[in-house]
Amino acid sequence: MLSERRLEVLRAIVQDYVGTEEPVGSKALTERHQLGVSPATVRNDMAALEEEGYIAQPHTSAGRIPTDKGYRLFVDRLAGVKPMTAPERRAIQNFLECAVDLDDVVARTVRLLAQLTRQVAVVQYPSLTRSTVRHVELLSMAPARVMLVLITDTGRVEQRMIDCPAPFGEASLADLRARLNSRVVGRRFADVPQLVQDLPEAFEEPEDRGTVSTVLSTLLETLVEETEERLMIGGTANLTRFGHDFPLTIRPVLEALEEQVVLLKLLGEAKDPAMRVRIGHENAYEGLNSTSVVSVGYGSGGEAVAKLGVVGPTRMDYPGTMGAVRAVARYVGQILAES
Amino acid sequence: MLSERRLEVLRAIVQDYVGTEEPVGSKALTERHQLGVSPATVRNDMAALEEEGYIAQPHTSAGRIPTDKGYRLFVDRLAGVKPMTAPERRAIQNFLECAVDLDDVVARTVRLLAQLTRQVAVVQYPSLTRSTVRHVELLSMAPARVMLVLITDTGRVEQRMIDCPAPFGEASLADLRARLNSRVVGRRFADVPQLVQDLPEAFEEPEDRGTVSTVLSTLLETLVEETEERLMIGGTANLTRFGHDFPLTIRPVLEALEEQVVLLKLLGEAKDPAMRVRIGHENAYEGLNSTSVVSVGYGSGGEAVAKLGVVGPTRMDYPGTMGAVRAVARYVGQILAES
């Protein structure tokens, strides 16, 4: 469809525009790149590219800027992923290795991503759906009050306070704790419901059965609720580098970033851990129509337990950003696997 | 020093400027407020106020705007705290009562504060220093690996993985757990160090003693580390309402908001739970020189366990903001006390 040279012109336009933030003209293009043809020829190619919708001019007699479609083509066919340099990789690893707990891992990852890409970083906490149970603890706080603590293999801890329908003795509690753990430890969250289904029947006293049911339903509830993931964001100050047309651009982005639901969708409802780039209007959320999202899954083992990514202007350095995102995801995965 | 009427003029200037965001002149003042005097008189008063440093004019022959000193006087002597209306209070209470766990309480508080004040909200997690221990749990993960889980009376949970110098039997672990809990449950964090000092001596085996020491030092470390508090922020999109001179104003603020350390200092190193307003240059951090911070302590009992507050432009509705902050702090305290 498009000749090799025209693709080359598009690549040059994207690169220049990303660098200068200004519409790029035919003359400047031939000066900065060895295209081997004259500005006039480039102009013809540009006209063709515009015809196809890959580039556009903000005003007549201004240079061209890439459209979303243009960026898409660039990402899919013209640009690779720029790998991190060895020193960069070492720095990433060192920085992440200092983390003391899960919160710290996530916090450090966010900072790192934001700094490397100079954009807004978003990191999802490791998901519970794919996690397994490491331990369930039940603590008696008062005669009819129990605290449930759930510990996952990724080091995440969730707790819930439970008001029991009837007082529950220490012995029964210990019994329940033991039974519960023997059934669910090492199992996946998704499998827990069936595994504990018949637990109440093991108890003699009717009141105890009621309490056990309450505890179990709280446990299941926790599993479900926490599947709606938490996430952490950072680097919002980088939004100020966007451009001059700020207030209109930055506001909806900040709003979107506060809506966890939006962000979670953004990272990708798809479960596949592959890197994904969404450009401009490809984002379902309207406020993010002038931003691109680069996301990828990361995981402690072979499969992804969560996602992370960055949000930036459509005019971003895609190869570099993708490289940074991929590298960070890889190292976070390693760190999680070790702990 | 300043006559009653001059104070009245200052109040009028602050109110108008906060409302319109534009320098306010003598004529407009007499029109909008019943000062009972003519513009000329107001001009004299303004000259005096400017002389004293309470107001300033951005350029000759423009209206006046309050200085930091002017806002300070306004807050200290001219303005009260505007109480929330009954429906507002009910809404706050209802919204907070839906929270399921501590994270949720904090998250909801942030949203609430941001919405009520239309500014950036900052909420510190309940501090561990003043908290008491509700439970310490030790879980054996591997022969020489123990997980420490610490639960506070405010519902906060911290966990640490510990690599022991030598394998540690289940029996010893249970022993340690029991001893530890019997000593520290219900005690304040600050008192824990002395209480556990001689625990290793209770164990016969030298290797066990080593392990116990390791566990204890991790526990103490956790207490200290977590005293550097976590916090949650929200409502950053409200920053876009600041003004027209954005990029320069908003950037350092966003940067400051990412620096937890800065923010924690901001909320007030002082331990007193009283409401505090820091105006413009009163903030030690340079990037926040054009913002004001309203903070107050909140607590589950009589004393403050943490702080919360908002960050906004110096040109803010102080009475309203202070009212909202105070009300939210009060209700969060209640919620925490209940749980």
Next chain:
DNA sequence: TGCTGGCACTCGCACGGACAGAGTGCCAGG
């Protein structure tokens, strides 16, 4: 057929002068 140099044309933008409006300071009078 495809590339090139040339040329006329179109805009956006920066510069500069003129103008209106808001606000001030000062002064003389009540």
Next chain:
DNA sequence: CCTGGCACTCTGTCCGTGCGAGTGCCAGCA
């Protein structure tokens, strides 16, 4: 001590001009 009036000083805005970048088209050439 307050008031009305007056002259003055700015700023923000509007408009017209000129410049420069960039385009589109066309005729010529390989």
